[in-house]
Amino acid sequence: MADLCVNLVPLFNALPQDEKMQIEKLVQHKNYQKGEVIIDPTINDNLVIVADGNAKQYTLDEDGYENVLQILHTGDYIGEDWLFGQENINNYVEATEHSEICLLKRQDLLKLMHKQPELSIRLLELNIVKVSEMQKQIHLLALPKVEDRLLKYLQTYADEIGKNNFTLPLKMKDLALYLGTTPETLSRKFALLKKQGQLKRQLRRIELFEN
Amino acid sequence: MADLCVNLVPLFNALPQDEKMQIEKLVQHKNYQKGEVIIDPTINDNLVIVADGNAKQYTLDEDGYENVLQILHTGDYIGEDWLFGQENINNYVEATEHSEICLLKRQDLLKLMHKQPELSIRLLELNIVKVSEMQKQIHLLALPKVEDRLLKYLQTYADEIGKNNFTLPLKMKDLALYLGTTPETLSRKFALLKKQGQLKRQLRRIELFEN
DNA sequence: TAGGTGACTTGACTGTTATCAAGATACTAG
DNA sequence: CTAGTATCTTGATAACAGTCAAGTCACCTA
Missing domain, CATH: 1.10.10.10 (Winged helix-like DNA-binding domain superfamily/Winged helix DNA-binding domain)
Incomplete structure (x- = not known):
């Protein structure tokens, strides 16, 4: 693996290297075969980073029909939304080929944050900056x-x-x-x-x- | 005062009442006369909430010319950006009539967060939700x-x-x-x-x- | 209630953009 | 290298939105 999984996720982008390393330690590296389900509604508290390979995110409608929302390639990730607060109902992620996946559990990250308030404060700072940038961008698009x-x-x-x-x-x-x-x-x-x-x-x- | 100052600021909106109260305790209430400067580049670490009255936010260009960016009415606030991280260069806020202003110092809030990691984690959660909503809105505007x-x-x-x-x-x-x-x-x-x-x-x- | 002000609407016109169709250019796989 | 495909470009036209001007409507104050 060329790079840390954590480096692929914008939420952590601007963190100093040592804090990234601490998060990286919490990350599980796992290999999935083609067709294996990585995330389903019963396991919905993971940040999923595709370190190598491909996966698809989809929902199932009432007829059991698959509804592909997104294809995840190497370097893509998913779950920033539901890592905090947001509910994950009816959300599936499945490997579409043999893939190396990094998983970060909500609970692990929260634990680390409790131990080190600095970390969550920093993440909050970064996020507020992001919001103000997005506000600028909204004006741009108008x-x-x-x-x-x-x-x-x-x-x-x-x-x-x-x-x-x-x-x-x-x-x-x-x-x-x-x-x-x-x-x-x-x-x-x-x-x-x-x-x-x-x-x-x-x-x-x-x-x-x-x- | 009809309401808590804290209730006027979106950043804190979805916090439970008891956490709001803790923040409210850190808030300073101050009265400003017309023309008094509330914030200038040397005092740039306050969240400013207009509890009653009016104020204007402006910058000064190199000719000393005033450039009004925003008029703040009762219930408006400013400083969420620079309360964390963001630099406040060349930013002024001035009361345009006799006004009641609530001030929240960066340091005070940070201290509270250190004491209670829960608070900053919650703020982070709220903020991430906000980001994902803004992303939807960007698509809307496109x-x-x-x-x-x-x-x-x-x-x-x-x-x-x-x-x-x-x-x-x-x-x-x-x-x-x-x-x-x-x-x-x-x-x-x-x-x-x-x-x-x-x-x-x-x-x-x-x-x-x-x- | 009357007059005045600001907010919203309507109309005519102009400029910008979307759409459809056809052509050119890059990319991919054999 | 070549055929085939996807991506990008260009042209012509019609739909759309911005602008300016005039009008209507609501709201506030005297």
């Missing part, structure tokens, strides 16, 4: 013009990673959805911004110019 | 059509308060801004939804029909 939304998105992303040239983390189609528009319009807007000299672009490779 | 955004907003609000008829908490103008549109368009969209039989409406009084 901009009426697509080109404004796009530019603002790019600038925000550049700020986050601290570079002016980067590769877009999303496909055009997904970025379009994210920005509340269509791939076609997005394509045109990229062309527009390029013409205005605000950026250079080769497919998903972007170079932003400051103004 | 809907391309205003009528879809409006309807979704109304449905979400109805779900939250558990009623199908309610009074809108915002003025049309503000709701328009919030949904990334204009009051005019909003007005037309309300008319459209009414014509489609999705709701009844008298000004801000809404009755939603299920589908």
Whole structure:
């Protein structure tokens, strides 16, 4: 394994390394065969991190029909919501191939937090920062013009990673959805911004110019 | 004072009454005259709750020009961001009339949290729920059509308060801004939804029909 | 009750964006 | 290397939303 499981989860992202290590110690590494169920409604207090492999999250409707919500690839994770508070009703996660999974139990994390109040205070801090950033992003998305939304998105992303040239983390189609528009319009807007000299672009490779 | 200051702040909203009381004990009540500065960059670790009166939040630009960011009325508050982590640079809050203000110091709250890990864990839980709700809202705002955004907003609000008829908490103008549109368009969209039989409406009084 | 103010609505017009269809470009597997 | 597929781009058109202006309605105060 190249990296700590804990490093894959945004909730823990900005924690200092030593605190991450403490959490990492609580993590169980497990191997699952294709078709094995990792999470079902009776076991609903785990954070599930896919260290290697693939899994699917799904619910079952009253007819017993499977409803796939999400495909989890290597590096994806699920359960941040229900690790605290949120109920997990009718939620399944199943390995779709042989996979290495990291599990973090709610109770274990809570225990650690009780022992070290600092940890939960820090997590709270990080989370509040996250909320205020999301609020900014909500304002961003409320901009009426697509080109404004796009530019603002790019600038925000550049700020986050601290570079002016980067590769877009999303496909055009997904970025379009994210920005509340269509791939076609997005394509045109990229062309527009390029013409205005605000950026250079080769497919998903972007170079932003400051103004 | 009709209510506890703590009850006015969303961060604490869902806490049980006894935990709220503990926080309330840490709150300082102070009266400010018109023009008095409540917060400046040297005093930046307070949560400010306006129990009665009005205040304004502003920054100063390099020319010393005042830049009003927000008007705080009775019941509004400010500082959730910088109570943890976030830096407060160049941020001022000033009473615009005689006002009763509640102040909660960062250090006091942190101390309480250290004594009672439960509290910060609970705050963390609440905050994570908030994040997952905001994520839903971001998806909502990314809907391309205003009528879809409006309807979704109304449905979400109805779900939250558990009623199908309610009074809108915002003025049309503000709701328009919030949904990334204009009051005019909003007005037309309300008319459209009414014509489609999705709701009844008298000004801000809404009755939603299920589908 | 009357007059005034701010909030909301309606109309006409313009600019922007979604949609549909076709074409170009990159990616993948054989 | 090539065929096949998915992704992205471009064009034409129609639907949609923003803007400005004028009007209506509700609410507050005298």
